[in-house]
Amino acid sequence: xxEAAYNFAYLDEETKRMIRRAILKGVAVPGYQxxxxxxxxxxxxxxxxxxxxxxxACLVPEDCxxxxxxxxxxxxxxxxxRKFFQRTAGVEVTERTAEATLIQTRHRIPEAPLSExxxxxxxxxxxxxxRFLEPSETETRKMHALQEYGVMHVKxxxxxxxxxxxxxxxxxxxxxxxxxxxxxxPIPKFDxxxxxxxxxxxxxxxxxxxxxxxxxPYSAAVSLDFDDFPFAASKxxxxxxxxxxxESYLDEVIIDDAGGRMFVCSDADFCRTRREAGHAGQxxxxxxx
Amino acid sequence: MTPAALSGGFxxxxxxxxxxxxxxxxxxxRPGKVVALAGATPPAPLSVAAGVLVLTLVDTTTPLxxxxxxxxxxxxxxxxxxxxxxxxxxxxxxFALGNWSSLLPLDRFSIGSAEYPDRAAxxxxxxxxxxxxxxxxxxxxxxxxxxxxxxxxxxxxxxHALYPLGLDFFFTADDRLAALPRSxxxxxx
Numbered sequence: 484x485x486e487a488a489y490n491f492a493y494l495d496e497e498t499k500r501m502i503r504r505a506i507l508k509g510v511a512v513p514g515y516q517x518x519x520x521x522x523x524x525x526x527x528x529x530x531x532x533x534x535x536x537x538x539x540a541c542l543v544p545e546d547c548x549x550x551x552x553x554x555x556x557x558x559x560x561x562x563x564x565r566k567f568f569q570r571t572a573g574v575e576v577t578e579r580t581a582e583a584t585l586i587q588t589r590h591r592i593p594e595a596p597l598s599e600x601x602x603x604x605x606x607x608x609x610x611x612x613x614r615f616l617e618p619s620e621t622e623t624r625k626m627h628a629l630q631e632y633g634v635m636h637v638k639x640x641x642x643x644x645x646x647x648x649x650x651x652x653x654x655x656x657x658x659x660x661x662x663x664x665x666x667x668x669p670i671p672k673f674d675x676x677x678x679x680x681x682x683x684x685x686x687x688x689x690x691x692x693x694x695x696x697x698x699x700p701y702s703a704a705v706s707l708d709f710d711d712f713p714f715a716a717s718k719x720x721x722x723x724x725x726x727x728x729x730e731s732y733l734d735e736v737i738i739d740d741a742g743g744r745m746f747v748c749s750d751a752d753f754c755r756t757r758r759e760a761g762h763a764g765q766x767x768x769x770x771x772x
Numbered sequence: 773m774t775p776a777a778l779s780g781g782f783x784x785x786x787x788x789x790x791x792x793x794x795x796x797x798x799x800x801x802r803p804g805k806v807v808a809l810a811g812a813t814p815p816a817p818l819s820v821a822a823g824v825l826v827l828t829l830v831d832t833t834t835p836l837x838x839x840x841x842x843x844x845x846x847x848x849x850x851x852x853x854x855x856x857x858x859x860x861x862x863x864x865x866x867f868a869l870g871n872w873s874s875l876l877p878l879d880r881f882s883i884g885s886a887e888y889p890d891r892a893a894x895x896x897x898x899x900x901x902x903x904x905x906x907x908x909x910x911x912x913x914x915x916x917x918x919x920x921x922x923x924x925x926x927x928x929x930x931x932h933a934l935y936p937l938g939l940d941f942f943f944t945a946d947d948r949l950a951a952l953p954r955s956x957x958x959x960x961x
Contacts, residue, residue, distance in 0.1 A: 499786075505890070510800045540793070541793070544787055684801045
């Protein structure tokens with residue numbers, strides 16, 4: 484039930500129009516970071532204020548919202564954002580990926596393939612992929628204008644020179660539609676292939692850094708690499724200890740003081756759906772006990 | 773300002789604007805897709821779709837160019853009362869509204885700069901119908917290929933050649949809306 488004291492989806496209409504115009508320009512120029520006048524939100528920076536503003540601008544009363552934090556629906560960040568929109572927009576919420584029409588995510592892409600009608604909203608801390616290589620905004624803006632991305636390849640090359648492989652394991656840069664290099668937010672590089680030609684619309688909001696960008700459906704998002712060191716999506720070499728999945732991204736969880744550990748799906752809905760379907764990992768019985 | 777200008781706006785602004793934006797976003801993210809808009813009854817010759825889009829995206833911070841086909845007192849009064857948008861010449865416009873022939877030539881509008889390609893105008897083009905596709909389009913937002921009713925092909929192909937600069941288009945007919953961002957490749961069907 485929506486609280487009458489708030490405007491629908493919290494933000495005032497003028498702010499929503501400003502964000503909506505930025506989203507449309509972001510969609511028209513995939514991968515380009517559109518500046519926007521980010522607002523103070525009733526939660527701290529780093530809690531997804533960019534994603535929350537994009538979600539607020541996109542929500543309609545008919546939406547079914549899912550919020551995940553590192554794949555889980557039940558962590559503090561996900562729960563508080565979900566409750567925020569239940570109170571201010573009165574929307575339905577779900578933990579099931581397939582039921583959701585809009586999914587706000589912190590640092591994961593759901594394992595289940597997304598569909599045409601879905602929008603995935605990412606919370607982005609540092610939207611500029613070149614920022615740690617070039618601190619000046621004036622310079623990075625010029626580099627994007629000129630497609631001057633050599634410095635990023637040098638960085639990946641230095642990874643190989645030092646570590647024998649591209650050691651970047653999250654926030655792995657992609658080139659969008661052959662034009663803009665884009666930071667996909669700190670998703671594990673395991674998720675990068677899911678960015679590419681997704682059926683869903685993907686929107687990215689960075690609140691503190693005041694940027695919005697987008698990947699329209701079916702857009703090309705190619706992970707940067709070299710012919711002799713091709714991109715490889717990586718994960719822990721285990722099966723999920725609860726559902727037995729071999730193909731999902733895993734979290735490593737310490738389970739006792741003796742260094743014992745288990746690997747479980749990071750995507751909580753994916754794992755539960757598999758367990759409900761009768762799949763079991765090697766520690767599943769222990770969990771039931 | 774006539775009393776007619778005061779009516780015909782949204783009755784439940786936040787929800788109607790949210791639904792209209794979501795439809796417009798769907799159209800821009802999936803070029804060729806035709807969506808329906810509702811919630812406003814603007815004065816002629818403004819179509820329902822164009823009127824709803826103006827109420828959803830335009831305000832005091834977005835200079836608007838009214839092309840001669842739509843530059844009537846009734847339309848000006850209605851837009852002024854409901855949005856407060858300043859009316860400007862094409863070069864200064866964030867949005868432009870009119871039928872195709874009165875919006876030409878397109879090189880009067882801002883296409884953005886290399887550093888800020890987002891500072892390009894959005895054109896709202898009123899068409900008679902969106903029903904019969906006249907062009908084949910492909911690019912971001914389109915799985916393989918789609919069709920769209922366009923007033924011509926050459927102008928949109930030239931606009932795409934400017935990418936990542938260029939104009940973005942909404943097309944409106946009655947309550948129907950379609951979009952063509954600069955990223956879309958356009959060929960004759």
